[in-house]
Amino acid sequence: MLLKIYPENPNPKQVEQVVEVLKKGGLIVFPTDTVYAFGCDLNNNKALHRLADIRGVDLAKANFSFICSDLSNLSDFTRQIDNPTYKILRRTLPGPYTFILPGSSKLPSAFKKKKEVGIRVPDHSVARSIVETLGNPLVSASLYDDDEILEYTTDPELIHEKWIDKVDLVVDSGYGGNVPSTVIDLRGDQPELIREGKGSVEI
Structure with missing residues (x-):
């Protein structure tokens, strides 16, 4: 199913769908402020396994991101964050970043063995509306073509054609970007750049 949701003012009934x-x-494909991504409910074990299958990874070892609507529930998934780290998060989010933080013991059972968690708060109204209405984060993985060069698909109609047999719904919010988020590890004394993407590395 291909469902158009306009980012200017997401329709609550469509978001509810x-x-x-x-x-x-x-499993859905949804827009972010960077690239289109796969997403599923953090609390649905069956969906988490489907997401791992579609990406060809072992769920226990998968480096998926948690898509949050804001920073209010961080303590549910991360250990206590110090002041400098929190200031970086406040300054850069919502935005095109994935921040790696120490995982807490409250992580869902599928992620119990993970010592870290990747947190995203995308600057995209549709993504954040979905998370707000769901009431907990989405677990997410970027969507890209399976060719030798990592190409991100930007056209939701082409995404729908390619993935409709594997996902249940594709959210069409117009063309997506083709540059992924900047990934920064905040677990050490200093921020460590893991991948340079859309977000400035000067944080």
Whole structure:
């Protein structure tokens, strides 16, 4: 199913449709402020396994991101964050970053063995509306073509054609970007750049 949701003012009924799919263990493709991504409900084990299968990885070892609507629930998934780290998060989010933080013991069972968690708060109204309505983060992985060069698909209609047999819904919010998020590890004394992407490395 291809569902158009305009980012200027996301229609709550359409967002609710997406959330119903997620609550039933569905897999979606949704827009972010960088590239289109796969997403599923953090609390649905069946969906998490489907996401791992589609990416060809072992769920216990997968480096998926948690898509949050804001920073209010960080303590549910991360150990205590010091002041300098929190200031970086406040200054840069919402924005095109994935921050690696120390995982807490409250992580869902599928991620219990993970010592870290990747947190994203995208600057995209549709993504954040979906998470707000769902009531907990999405678990996410960037969507890219399976060729030798990592090419990100930007056209939601082409995404739908390619993935409709593997996902339950594709959210069309117009063309996506083709530069992924900047990944920064905040677990050490100094921020460590893991991948340079859309977000400035000067944080």
